[in-house]
Amino acid sequence: MTEGVSSRSPQPYGERQPEGRTALFLVSSEEASPKSRSASESDSLEHARQALLTDQWTDGCWSYELEADCTIPAEYILMLHFMDELDAGLEAKLACYLRARQNSTGGWSLYYGGKTDVSCSVKVYYALKLVGDDMDAPHMRAAREAILGLGGAARANVFTRITLALFQQIPWHGVPFVPVELIFMPRWFPVTIHKVSYWSRTVAVPLSILVSLKARARNPRGFGISELFTVPPEEESNWFPVRTRLNSAFLYLEEIARKVEPWVARLIRPIALRRAERWIAQRLIGADGLGAIFPAIVNSYEALAVLGYAQDAPEQVATRMALQRLLIEREQDAYCQPCVSPVWDTALASLALTECGDSADQTAIFRGLDWLRDRQLLDEPGDWRIDRPHLRGGGWSFQFDNPYYPDVDDTSAVALALLRAEPRRYHRAIERAAEWICGMQSSNGGWGAFDVDNCYEYLNEIPFADHGALLDPPTSDVTARCVTFLAELDEVRYRPQIRCGVEFLRREQTDDGCWYGRWGSNYIYGTWCVLLALEVTGEEGERTLVERAVAWLKSVQQVDGGWGETNDSYADASLAGRGAPSTSAQTAWAMLALMAAGEPQDGALAAAANYLQHTQQPGGQWNDTEFNAPGFPRVFYLKYHGYSSYFPLWALARYRRLG
DSSP states (O other), X not given: XXXXXXXXXXXXXXXXXXXXXXXXXXXOTTTOOSSOTTOOHHHHHHHHHHHHHHTOOTTSOOOOOEEEXXXXXXXXXXXXXXXXXXXXXXXHHHHHHHHHTOOXXXXXBSSTTOOBOHHHHHHHXXXXXXXTOOTTSHHHHHHHHXXXXXXXXXXXXXXXXXXXXXXXXSOGGGSOOOOGGGGGOOTTSSSOGGGSOHHHHHHHHHHHHHHHTTOOOOOTTOOOOXXXXXXXXXXXXXXXXXXXXXXXXXXXXXXXXXXXXXXXXXXXXXXXXHHHHHHHHHTOOSTTOGGGSHHHHHXXXXXXXXXXXXXXXXXXXXXXXXXXXXXXXXXXXXXXXXXXXXXXXXXXXHHHHHHHTOGGGHHHHHHHHHHHHTTOBSSOOOGGGGTOTTXXXXXXXXXXXXXXXXXXXXXXXXXXXXXXXXXXXXXXXXXXXXXXXXXXXXXXXXXXXSOSSBOOGGGGGSGGGTTSOOOBXXXXXXXXXXXXXXXXXXXXXXXXXXXXXXXXXXXXXXXXXXXXXXSSSSHHHHHHHHHHHHHHHOOTTHHHXXXXXXHHHHHTOBTTSOEEEOGGGGTOGGGTTXXXXXXXXXXXXXXXXXXXXXXXXOHHHHHHHHHHHHHOOTTSOOOOOSOOEEEETTTEEEEETTHHHHHHHHHHHHHHHHO
C-alpha cells in the first residue's frame, strides 16, 4: 500500500438505514456507541487531533483515499482487456471488491443506499464476465435481471455505450457523434472543446480519437454481453431518446454531420488526429497523467495505443504508472480511485489543526503548508490562460501533479490555510493566489472550479452530454470560499470582488434558506461554505440571509443530534438536508455553519457535539459510510475518506474555543 494512504476498508453500499426524525435531543445512553459516554470533550478532541497528526505523510502532506462508485474499478478491468494487458491477480481482487458492493436488487448503485444505476451495473457485469464469472452464477443472474428490468444495456449512458461499441457489442450509430475534427473548432464556434469544462475536455479529446477511428478492443477472451439487451443491438431504434426540443435539434444536426463525415475524414482526418495527439502529449507533462483524472487517463492510454504508440513508449509508460498509482490494493480486494486529493486534504487538515490552536502542532502545520507552497503553479501553461491570457498564475491543482489545471476551490482553501497559519511566512504565495483568484471571477460575480464564464448551458443538450455535467459554471460553494479568503486577507482592497461575490450568493439562496453544494453533499455543505463567507464580509443586509439559513439548518437536525443528507437531494430538492443517517462530516459542516452565524452555545450545538463525541471510534476518527460529495451531480459520486478525520476535529476545536 502506498505510504500515507489509509488502510481503512471502504464500507459496502447496501441499503439505506431508516431516516432519523427531525428533532433536537441529546444522544441517549443506549445510542451512545461505540465510545464510552464518560469520555470528556477534551479527550475526544485530543484523540481526533492525534489521529490526524498520525495520518500526515513524511513529506508533510495529507492524502486520504478517494473512493467512487464501482464504475471506476470496472473500467480498470475493461481497460486491461481492451489493451490485452491481463493481470489475473489484480483482476481477482477488483472483482472481489465489485461483488461485495452488489445491492439487494442485484445491481450496483452510484453511492451507498442509492438506486440501481443501469450504466454502472452494465459495466460491472461486463467486467465480472471478463474476469471469468459464470453468467449463470446467482449474483450474475440477479445483476442481469436488474439490468433488463431497467430497459437493458441500450438504456445505459453514452459513456457506457461507447465502451460497448469499442468491444463490438453495439453498432457505432448507437454512440454520439464525436469527430476528432472538433479539435479544429475555434472559440466562436457553438460546439468546441474550449467551451466545456476541463474534465469534459480531457475526456473528450482522446475519446474522439477512439470514436473517429472506430477502435476495437483486443478482448482476448472474446466475451460479450448480448444477454443484457432486450432486443438485438442492431435492431435497436431508440439509442437517443429525445430530452428537449433543443436536444432534438442537435440530434438532427448530428445526423447530417454523420452523412458528411466520410468526405471530411478523407480531407482532414489525418491532420486532425495529429493535432489531437499533440494536444494530449502537451498535457502529459505531469506524473499523474492527462488531467490527473481516471477517465481521461484511460482514454489517452487507449487512444495513443490505437495511434500506434508502443507499450514501452515514454508516454505510455508514464500513463500506465499514473493508472497504477490510483489503485488501492489490499490483501483480499482492490479498487481504483478516480483521482487523488492531496492538496485538498492537506489544506483542510491544516485548517483543522490551526483551529485547535495548539502550539505543539505548529511543526506539523508548517510542514504541510511548506509542502503546499512549493506546489503553487506560477508560470506553467494551462488551459485557463485561453480566457485569461494576461493573468499571472498563482493557483494549486487538486492532485499531486496536474499543472495544466489549477483549481480555484483548492487555491482559495490553500491560501486561507496559509493566511490563518502565518501570513508573513507565506506572503508571496498568498498575494499571487489572491491575484489569480480575482482574475478568475466570472462576469456574474461567482467563481467556477476551473474556468471563467463556463456557462454555455445549451451544450448540455448535445447527445454526448446526457450526463448533464459538461460545464463548470460558477457555484455557491466555490464562490463562498473565494469570498472568505479575500475578505480575511484584505476586505478593503478586494471590496469590488467581495461585493460581486456576495451578490451572487444572495441570488443563489433557495426559498428554504439554504445553498446548493456543487462539490459536497449537498445543501448542508453549500450552506456551511456560504455562512463562513458571510461571517467575515460585513456586507449590509446579510443578516436576513444568515437567519434564514440558521432556521433551515436547525429544522433538519436529526434526533441523534447530528445531520445527514442523501445524495438523492441532487435530483429531488425536497430532500435537502434530509434522507440519510447522520454523518460526522455533515454534522461538522452544520456545526461550523451555526458557529459562523454567531449562534449561541445552545441545545443544537450541544447535541451535535455530543453526537460527535459518542460516535468517535477508538482510534480517534469517525467511520462515515455515506458518500459525501458529487463528482457530477446525479451521475457520479465520491467518498472522501479524510472528511471524517479533519472536519469533526475542526468543528469540535471551534466549539471549544467559542465555548
